[in-house]
Amino acid sequence: GNVGVGTSSPTNKLSVYNDSAATSINIGKYASGKAVAVLGTSADTNGYFQIQSYYAQGSTFGNIVLNPQGGNVGIADDSPGEGKLVVAGTGAYNTPALHLEITDSTTFNHVVNMRNSNLAAGENMIIVFGQELATKNAAYIGYKHRSDGGDDNQLTLGFWSANNLVNLLPNGNLGIGTESPAANLHLEADEPEFFLKHTGTSGNDKTKIT
Numbered sequence: 686g687n688v689g690v691g692t693s694s695p696t697n698k699l700s701v702y703n704d705s706a707a708t709s710i711n712i713g714k715y716a717s718g719k720a721v722a723v724l725g726t727s728a729d730t731n732g733y734f735q736i737q738s739y740y741a742q743g744s745t746f747g748n749i750v751l752n753p754q755g756g757n758v759g760i761a762d763d764s765p766g767e768g769k770l771v772v773a774g775t776g777a778y779n780t781p782a783l784h785l786e787i788t789d790s791t792t793f794n795h796v797v798n799m800r801n802s803n804l805a806a807g808e809n810m811i812i813v814f815g816q817e818l819a820t821k822n823a824a825y826i827g828y829k830h831r832s833d834g835g836d837d838n839q840l841t842l843g844f845w846s847a848n849n850l851v852n853l854l855p856n857g858n859l860g861i862g863t864e865s866p867a868a869n870l871h872l873e874a875d876e877p878e879f880f881l882k883h884t885g886t887s888g889n890d891k892t893k894i895t
Contacts, residue, residue, distance in 0.1 A: 705729050717743040804830045809841065809849075820846040829864070839864060 689695030692702040701710055709725025723737045740747035751758050759765030762773040774782030787794050801810050808830055815823025823845040829852070831837035841864075842851040852860045860866030863873035872879060 703729070707732065715742060717741075720747060722747075722749075806831055811841075811843075813845070815845070818845065837865065 687695035687697060688699050690699070690701045691704065691708070692700050702708055707726050707728055709723050711721050711723045713719060713721035715721050715723070718741045719739070721739045721742050723739070724735070726732045726734055736749060738747035738749045739745070757765040757768065758770050760770070760772045762771045765771030772782045774780055776782060785796055787796060799810070804810055809827050810830075811825040811827030813823050813825045817823065821844050825843055825845070827841050827843075829839040829841050829849060831839065836854055836856040838855055839849070840853040841849045843849050849864050850862070852864050852866065854860070854866060858866040858869055858871060860871045860873070862877070863871055
C-alpha cells in the first residue's frame with residue numbers, strides 16, 4: 686500500500702525521491718507572491734533536512750509557527766511536559782543541550798534577550814539551574830524590578846527558598862545580605878563579618894584595603 690514518487694521501491698506510505706540531487710516537496714502553491722512551505726533534503730548524500738517558509742514566494746521569507754493552538758515542543762525529548770520548549774542532551778562540553786552561536790561582532794553581542802513587559806515592582810525574573818527544583822538544591826541569577834529606570838533595580842543572585850542574597854544596583858553598589866546597598870560594598874547580617882586570610886610567604890606580600 687505504499688506510494689513512491691521518483692522511486693519504484695517506496696519504504697513508507699509516501700516516499701519522494703529525486704535521484705542524485707536534493708529532494709523537496711511543497712505545501713501550498715510554489716508561485717510568485719504565494720504563501721508556501723518547502724520541505725526537503727539539501728543533497729542526495731551527506732545532506733540535511735530543511736524546512737523553508739515563504740510569506741510571498743520570490744520576495745519575502747515567512748515565519749514557522751509550531752503548535753499555534755497549544756502544546757509543547759520537544760527536541761530529543763518525546764514527553765516535553767516541563768515547558769513550551771524542552772531540549773534534551775548529554776551535557777558534555779561538546780554536546781550541550783543547547784548551543785548558541787553569534788555570527789557578528791559588535792560592542793554588545795546579544796546572545797539572548799529575555800523580557801517580561803508585565804513585570805511589576807518587587808517581582809523577579811530569574812534563570813534557575815541546579816540539581817533539582819527544590820529548597821537550596823537550585824540557584825538562580827535574575828533581575829528584580831523596583832522602579833522604571835531606577836537605581837534601585839537589582840541584578841540578583843539567590844537560591845531556591847533563599848532569595849536575593851547578593852544584589853548589584855545600576856549605580857554600582859553591591860549588597861550582600863541586603864537588597865538596598867548604601868555603599869560600593871555593603872554587608873548586612875545579624876553579626877556581619879568581613880574575613881581576609883593572608884596566605885603569602887614573601888615579606889612583600891600584604892593585604893591592603895584603601
